[in-house]
Amino acid sequence: MLKIHVDMEKCQHYGQCVFEAPAVFHLNDEDKLEYAATADDSQRDDIQLAIEVCPMQAIKFVE
Numbered sequence: 001m002l003k004i005h006v007d008m009e010k011c012q013h014y015g016q017c018v019f020e021a022p023a024v025f026h027l028n029d030e031d032k033l034e035y036a037a038t039a040d041d042s043q044r045d046d047i048q049l050a051i052e053v054c055p056m057q058a059i060k061f062v063e
């Protein structure tokens with residue numbers, strides 16, 4: 001099980017993470033980011049890509 005944290009103080013809701021890992025991240029009806037705090041290990045590569053593309057470096061795995 002993976003644990004994910006997004007620093008919502010940094011997040012600017014650009015949505016790049018949504019394209020990389022749509023099973024974990026999505027934009028709600030108000031274009032605000034929502035995400036799953038936990039994800040299956042099979043999502044690791046997608047989440048890693050989301051971490052890399054996030055322009056605000058707001059996403060990280062929680063150890």
Ligand code: SF4
Pocket residue numbers: 006010011012013014015016017018025033053054055056057058059
């Ligand atoms: S890519 Fe980063 S800044 Fe953009 S919505 Fe995702 S977490 Fe927020």
